[in-house]
Every structure is written in C-alpha cells, then in structure tokens.
Amino acid sequence: MIPQSFIQDLLSRVDIVDIVESAVPLKRAGANLAACCPFHTEKSPSFTVSPTKQFYHCFGCGAHGTAISFMMEYHGLGFIEAVKELAARVGMVVPAGETDGARQANASANAHIVDALTRASRFFKDQLRVSEAAITYLKGRGVTGEIAARFGLGYAPDGWQNLEATFPEYATADVLVEAGLVIRSDEGRRYDRFRDRVMFPIVSTRGEIIGFGGRVLGAGEPKYLNSPETPVFEKGRELYGLFQARRAIREADRVIVVEGYMDVVALAQHGVANAVATLGTATTPFHVQKLLRQADHVTFCFDGDAAGRRAAWRALETSLQALTDGKHVNFLFLPDKEDPDSFIRTRGREAFEEMVERAEPLSAFMLRELKSGLDMATPEDRAEFLKKAEALLAQITARNLGLAMRDAVARAAGVSSASLPEPVQRATQAQAGPSRRSNTARASLLNNLPDRALEALVARPDLHLLAGRAAAAADGSGCWPMVGDLAGRVATGELSPSPQALVQWLVDGGNDGLAQRVQEQLMKRDDDYAYEDDLAAIAERLEKQRKFNQQLAAARQVQRPSDLPPEARALFASGSTPAGTA
Numbered sequence: 001m002i003p004q005s006f007i008q009d010l011l012s013r014v015d016i017v018d019i020v021e022s023a024v025p026l027k028r029a030g031a032n033l034a035a036c037c038p039f040h041t042e043k044s045p046s047f048t049v050s051p052t053k054q055f056y057h058c059f060g061c062g063a064h065g066t067a068i069s070f071m072m073e074y075h076g077l078g079f080i081e082a083v084k085e086l087a088a089r090v091g092m093v094v095p096a097g098e099t100d101g102a103r104q105a106n107a108s109a110n111a112h113i114v115d116a117l118t119r120a121s122r123f124f125k126d127q128l129r130v131s132e133a134a135i136t137y138l139k140g141r142g143v144t145g146e147i148a149a150r151f152g153l154g155y156a157p158d159g160w161q162n163l164e165a166t167f168p169e170y171a172t173a174d175v176l177v178e179a180g181l182v183i184r185s186d187e188g189r190r191y192d193r194f195r196d197r198v199m200f201p202i203v204s205t206r207g208e209i210i211g212f213g214g215r216v217l218g219a220g221e222p223k224y225l226n227s228p229e230t231p232v233f234e235k236g237r238e239l240y241g242l243f244q245a246r247r248a249i250r251e252a253d254r255v256i257v258v259e260g261y262m263d264v265v266a267l268a269q270h271g272v273a274n275a276v277a278t279l280g281t282a283t284t285p286f287h288v289q290k291l292l293r294q295a296d297h298v299t300f301c302f303d304g305d306a307a308g309r310r311a312a313w314r315a316l317e318t319s320l321q322a323l324t325d326g327k328h329v330n331f332l333f334l335p336d337k338e339d340p341d342s343f344i345r346t347r348g349r350e351a352f353e354e355m356v357e358r359a360e361p362l363s364a365f366m367l368r369e370l371k372s373g374l375d376m377a378t379p380e381d382r383a384e385f386l387k388k389a390e391a392l393l394a395q396i397t398a399r400n401l402g403l404a405m406r407d408a409v410a411r412a413a414g415v416s417s418a419s420l421p422e423p424v425q426r427a428t429q430a431q432a433g434p435s436r437r438s439n440t441a442r443a444s445l446l447n448n449l450p451d452r453a454l455e456a457l458v459a460r461p462d463l464h465l466l467a468g469r470a471a472a473a474a475d476g477s478g479c480w481p482m483v484g485d486l487a488g489r490v491a492t493g494e495l496s497p498s499p500q501a502l503v504q505w506l507v508d509g510g511n512d513g514l515a516q517r518v519q520e521q522l523m524k525r526d527d528d529y530a531y532e533d534d535l536a537a538i539a540e541r542l543e544k545q546r547k548f549n550q551q552l553a554a555a556r557q558v559q560r561p562s563d564l565p566p567e568a569r570a571l572f573a574s575g576s577t578p579a580g581t582a
C-alpha cells in the first residue's frame with residue numbers, strides 16, 4: 001500500500017487550485033474560487049475550491065474531495081493512478097513495493113463483495129430469460145424488456161443452492177455470506193438468501209451493485225426482501241434507482257420519492273424517470289441530504305392511509321433540518337388503495353404528473369397535520385397547536401423559511417408572531433457579519449454536537465486536544481467515535497494536521513458521506529472562524545453533563561440527602577430529587 005505518510009506529504013505539496021484549474025477555469029469568489037461544476041450541468045457556478053483548506057465542494061451535486069479525489073473523479077483514474085499522476089506533477093516518487101496493506105485490503109474486501117454481487121446479478125439476469133413465471137409476472141406489470149434491462153432485473157429461482165451454479169466456491173467462500181447472498185445456518189449449512197423472487201439490483205451512485213431487493217412472485221412472505229447491511233450497503237444511506245434516475249432528476253430539477261422498487265420501475269416504464277425509492281426504512285437525514293443535492297424539488301409520494309401519513313410525517317420531521325432556502329419539499333398522497341405502480345398503470349402518466357404538480361408544500365402539510373383533531377376556535381386547542389408547532393419551528397435551519405413559517409403558525413393560532421420564540425440563529429446560516437462570531441457559534445451548539453466537533457477538527461486539526469476532550473466526555477453517539485479516532489491520529493502524528501489530510505482519511509475510510517457533510521459546512525465559513533470557541537464550549541458542556549450524570553447516579557445510590565457529598569446535595573435542592581429517595 002502507499003503509506004499514509006506519503007499521501008499526506010503529497011497532499012501538502014500539490015496545490016488543488018492548479019490541479020482543478022488545469023481542467024476547469026476558476027474565478028475568484030470571496031476567499032474561495034468558483035466554477036460551473038464539471039460533474040453536473042449548471043448555468044451558475046456552485047462548484048467551489050478552497051485554496052486554504054485544499055479541497056473542493058459542489059453545492060449543486062455534492063461532488064467533493066481533495067486533489068486526489070478530483071483526479072479520480074474528473075479524469076476517471078483509480079486511487080493509485082491518481083496518486084502517481086499527482087506525484088509526477090510535483091516531482092515525487094511513489095514508494096515502490098508497498099502495494100498491499102490494511103487500506104488496500106479493506107478496499108479489496110469491498111471490491112470482492114461488489115464483484116460477488118455483480119456475478120450474482122448476471123446469474124439472476126440469465127435466469128430471468130428462462131423463467132416463464134417471472135416473465136409472466138413482469139409482463140403482467142407492463143414491464144418491457146428495455147426497462148427490465150435498464151434496471152438490471154433478474155430472477156432468483158426456487159431452490160436452496162442455485163447460486164452454486166455460478167460460484168464453484170459456494171461451499172467455502174466467506175465473501176458470499178459477507179455479501180448477503182448466502183445464509184449460513186447454525187449447523188453450518190449454506191443456502192441462498194433469495195429464492196423464487198424477482199431481483200432488483202441496488203446500484204450505488206458510482207454504478208456498482210451493492211445489494212438486492214427481491215420481490216416474491218406469488219403470495220409468499222415477506223413480500224419484499226432486501227440484502228442485509230454489509231460493508232458496501234447501508235440502507236439508511238441508499239436510494240433505489242438513483243443511479244438510473246440521475247439524468248432525469250437533473251432535467252426535471254425534481255426527484256420523486258416512492259416506497260417500492262416496483263413503483264420506481266413502473267413509473268420509469270411510463271416515462272416518469274425521476275423517481276427513487278427508500279429501501280424499506282423510514283426517510284433518514286442522509287436520504288434527505290442526498291435528495292436535496294440532486295434537485296431543488298423533492299416530492300415525497302405516500303399511500304393515503306394512516307401508515308402513509310405517519311411515514312410522511314417522519315419524512316417531514318427529517319426534512320426540516322436539512323432544508324435550505326430555495327429548496328422545496330412537497331408531499332403527495334395517493335388515493336385510497338393505490339400505489340404509484342397501480343396508479344400510473346390505470347390512469348397514465350399525465351394524471352400522475354398532475355398530482356405531482358399539485359403536491360402539498362411541506363409548510364401546508366405541517367400546518368394541516370398540526371391542526372388536525374384540534375378545535376382552533378378554542379384557546380386551549382390553539383395553545384396545544386402552538387406548543388407542537390414551536391417544537392417544529394425550532395428544527396428549521398433555513399432562515400427565510402423559518403421566518404415565514406413562524407408567521408404562518410402565528411396567524412393560524414391568532415397570535416402575533418412577535419409572541420413566538422425567536423428563530424434559533426445557526427452558525428451555518430450566519431455567513432455575513434463580523435468574522436469572529438463566538439455568540440452565534442454558541443447558539444448553534446444546541447444542534448448536532450458530534451458533527452460540529454468533527455467540522456471544527458477538520459478545519460483546525462491543531463485543536464485535536466480539545467476535540468479529543470469533547471469526544472472523551474461524549475456519549476459515543478453519531479460520529480463521536482470518529483472524532484475521537486481522528487483526534488488521536490493527529491495527536492500521534494499519524495495524520496498531518498491539515499484539513500485535506502483529514503478529509504482524505506475520511507474518504508479513504510469509506511466515510512464519504514460524512515466528509516461531504518463536513519466539507520459543505522466548512523465551505524460556508526470564513527477562514528478565521530473561531531473554531532476554538534466552538535470546541536471549548538462543546539467540551540465544557542459535555543464534561544458538565546457527564547459530571548451531572550455521575551452525581552445523579554451517585555445520588556440514586558444513597559438513601560438520605562445528608563449522606564451525599566455537598567455538590568450532589570445541591571442536586572436535591574435544585575429539584576432533581578430522584579424518585580423514592582426524598
């Protein structure tokens with residue numbers, strides 16, 4: 001493997017501005033440089049390069065990374081080729097004879113899984129050609145050969161070990177189990193996970209098969225079966241059909257989110273090619289962020305029944321934080337007993353598109369749901385409405401949307417908007433004003449501490465001691481373990497203290513989504529942003545919380561307050577008396 005130290009050295013010597021500029025002309029935009037994005041079609045530049053942090057980020061499509069990623073993405077090079085090419089440009093020689101090791105082994109383990117899934121997919125496709133039952137099923141659904149080919153549909157035949165035909169190493173290869181294709185029973189017997197199902201390959205945005213969804217042909221259970229989570233497949237991050245839909249999404253500037261694979265395929269069959277599906281999970285923040293990167297308009301499409309409304313409400317709550325001004329999230333509810341598949345087959349494309357046009361904006365859906373079951377003519381119910389609404393308003397990070405929603409809520413409750421709490425000002429929104437903004441930073445601390453700490457650490461790796469302190473006091477949720485790990489690597493000198501080194505390490509470790517989120521935040525901030533204030537406040541707050549929890553736990557152990565040490569006794573006085581000990 002190429003030693004990490006060489007990569008770091010290389011990244012500190014190449015200038016990303018030169019690397020990008022030789023491919024795309026850059027214009028100065030404040031502290032950064034900007035261009036129309038080479039990775040997606042656009043008219044106004046949202047592709048940004050930071051000369052100080054040495055990375056690029058596109059606010060349009062989310063493309064991001066270091067000089068190495070740029071060589072890989074733009075010039076279509078592999079990691080090693082990209083490193084060699086960059087090294088040649090700055091006159092460095094890649095150390096020879098070190099082409100395997102942990103990182104490579106990891107990458108190649110993942111490559112083996114993808115390879116196994118790809119081979120399985122070919123097998124399933126071949127089986128579809130000869131399975132009358134599966135062909136009949138798809139024909140019955142109106143799916144043509146062309147669409148089946150576009151989505152790589154296949155068929156897993158009935159029987160326990162059909163994959164043995166294409167994997168001679170079936171009985172021994174661990175990769176088949178790791179890839180989720182084969183299940184090993186407690187007695188050590190192996191059998192195919194997918195049997196007698198139409199197979200829908202799940203494709204990553206890089207075009208690799210990372211898993212499968214299988215739909216049972218007849219009446220069996222479960223109706224849909226997904227690949228388990230594997231090193232290459234995380235359900236909460238992936239969207240079925242996104243790879244195939246990308247062009248259509250860009251053209252329509254809208255992505256439609258449905259619930260099933262068959263819905264995506266049926267919509268595409270009828271000319272609505274900009275639809276994707278979640279993979280049997282509720283909508284996650286990753287989904288929403290991914291979707292909002294693809295288009296300015298996201299339309300969630302749900303069944304009109306109670307379950308559909310609950311799922312829609314979850315999607316609304318998840319969207320509130322991710323929404324930025326200029327982005328639109330809408331909700332569409334299908335008529336009773338219909339799904340997108342049945343709807344478009346019986347009523348056609350125009351009727352479906354008309355429904356998409358008329359889909360309810362997030363704001364209207366939110367107000368309607370909040371009011372449902374309440375009698376807004378009574379002060380008591382209006383108070384209840386306000387209480388629920390205020391909790392949601394506090395989630396909104398988009399400045400203008402936040403203000404407008406506050407007005408709308410106030411109007412609906414018949415109060416003046418001045419009587420509602422001020423919208424929380426978040427540092428991500430505060431792009432203007434004096435460069436040192438400790439106060440806004442402090443206000444934003446209420447949100448997502450681990451992400452904020454990671455951002456601070458990547459921007460200012462020299463603050464690794466503070467970041468490490470925060471991670472040590474944290475509860476290990478979110479990306480806290482990552483913060484601790486990274487801070488440790490900087491402390492020991494394993495990673496050089498530069499933002500690009502940390503970003504590259506995240507990307508290499510498969511934490512691409514995290515790297516992207518962090519970079520997006522970083523690009524929005526001034527170079528002299530007071531990260532030390534942020535990190536110190538986070539660490540302090542977590543340490544206080546930890547101490548409080550410890551004292552509370554200690555207080556629960558004793559019978560009488562007089563047995564307590566003085567500071568724990570104060571907890572009793574402050575009203576935190578644990579039940580049963582007073």
Ligand SMILES: [Zn+2]
Nearest residue numbers: 037040058061
């Ligand atoms: Zn872009």
